[in-house]
Amino acid sequence: MTMKVAFLGPEGTYTHQAVNQQFGSGNDVEILAQKSISDCFEILNDEKVDYAVVPLENSTNGQVVYTYDLLRDWFLLHDSGSKGEATDKPEFRVVAEQFVSIQHNFLTKAEKIEDVDVIYSHPQVWGQVKNFLKNKVPKDASTVDTGSTAKAAEKVYNDETKSSACISSFMSAQLYELPILYKNIEDNSKNTTRFLVLGHKGISYKHDKPQGDRGNQEQDYVTLVTFILGDDDPGALCDALNSFKTYNINLTSINSRPYPGRNWRYAFFIELIGKKDDEYVFKSLSDLEKSVSSMMVLGSFERCWRYWG
Numbered sequence: 001m002t003m004k005v006a007f008l009g010p011e012g013t014y015t016h017q018a019v020n021q022q023f024g025s026g027n028d029v030e031i032l033a034q035k036s037i038s039d040c041f042e043i044l045n046d047e048k049v050d051y052a053v054v055p056l057e058n059s060t061n062g063q064v065v066y067t068y069d070l071l072r073d074w075f076l077l078h079d080s081g082s083k084g085e086a087t088d089k090p091e092f093r094v095v096a097e098q099f100v101s102i103q104h105n106f107l108t109k110a111e112k113i114e115d116v117d118v119i120y121s122h123p124q125v126w127g128q129v130k131n132f133l134k135n136k137v138p139k140d141a142s143t144v145d146t147g148s149t150a151k152a153a154e155k156v157y158n159d160e161t162k163s164s165a166c167i168s169s170f171m172s173a174q175l176y177e178l179p180i181l182y183k184n185i186e187d188n189s190k191n192t193t194r195f196l197v198l199g200h201k202g203i204s205y206k207h208d209k210p211q212g213d214r215g216n217q218e219q220d221y222v223t224l225v226t227f228i229l230g231d232d233d234p235g236a237l238c239d240a241l242n243s244f245k246t247y248n249i250n251l252t253s254i255n256s257r258p259y260p261g262r263n264w265r266y267a268f269f270i271e272l273i274g275k276k277d278d279e280y281v282f283k284s285l286s287d288l289e290k291s292v293s294s295m296m297v298l299g300s301f302e303r304c305w306r307y308w309g
């Protein structure tokens with residue numbers, strides 16, 4: 001049975017590569033490119049696809065804030081921009097993760113970089129190629145954000161002036177027949193982006209076989225939780241996080257995003273090691289319950305073998 005997978009498109013994005021890693025590119029997988037990360041959430045919620053793959057964070061410049069804000073809106077507010085409590089929560093959850101090594105290339109039809117006056121790419125890219133932008137790009141060239149790195153390649157492909165360029169993947173260079181003027185221009189050679197696979201059901205289809213068997217160890221599972229603190233008590237966050245210590249829960253990361261409606265109030269995202277079902281999280285974090293006004297388990301899933309490099 002064909003599996004339908006939505007992803008941030010068009011084809012050639014790094015998210016497309018994450019889809020290929022997770023599901024393969026056989027004819028049992030139908031991929032549906034979406035214009036935005038938000039559209040990936042919408043089409044999954046409408047159950048028009050089985051899974052949606054979205055970028056979450058990058059090892060060089062951190063959070064993909066668009067995705068964090070969508071997780072907040074869908075799971076804590078549900079109706080983005082609303083000030084009240086979340087209405088009906090979505091059925092889908094985070095069911096897997098992928099890690100893609102991000103090697104950026106400077107693609108253009110121009111003969112030399114001095115002829116380039118505009119550079120397109122996804123906003124997440126600029127922070128990953130700071131040295132290249134500072135040392136190689138003409139000072140009067142402008143940078144323009146696009147919905148994805150492949151969208152940037154599409155724009156350069158359609159540009160007759162030959163004075164535009166994009167920072168995109170090798171796959172985009174091939175798909176949009178764009179010459180690579182500079183290869184691997186990322187600041188950090190280990191530049192990696194983490195992607196989430198969202199779905200209504202677990203990953204029953206394991207294409208991405210790990211190399212070697214680690215066995216079912218605690219650190220082979222990750223649980224993502226999001227919550228909003230209930231009041232302005234300065235100790236509320238410490239109390240909340242202390243409950244993780246009390247229950248000996250291995251907290252690996254905490255992120256935050258503004259919580260609409262009240263300045264300087266935040267939605268928190270925490271990551272725990274271990275396979276924790278909702279009941280365990282809510283039960284063992286009961287102390288947390290006292291200090292939070294809303295909490296959701298975004299998913300509990302297997303650690304992708306690529307995490308270990």
Ligand SMILES: O=C(O)C(=O)C[C@]1(C(=O)O)C=C[C@@H](O)C=C1
Pocket residue numbers: 008012013014015016055058064102122124125147148149150193
């Ligand atoms: O634009 C793409 O190609 C994407 O897949 C999105 C995205 C991102 O949002 O982080 C993914 C990896 C890179 O860090 C740059 C862009």
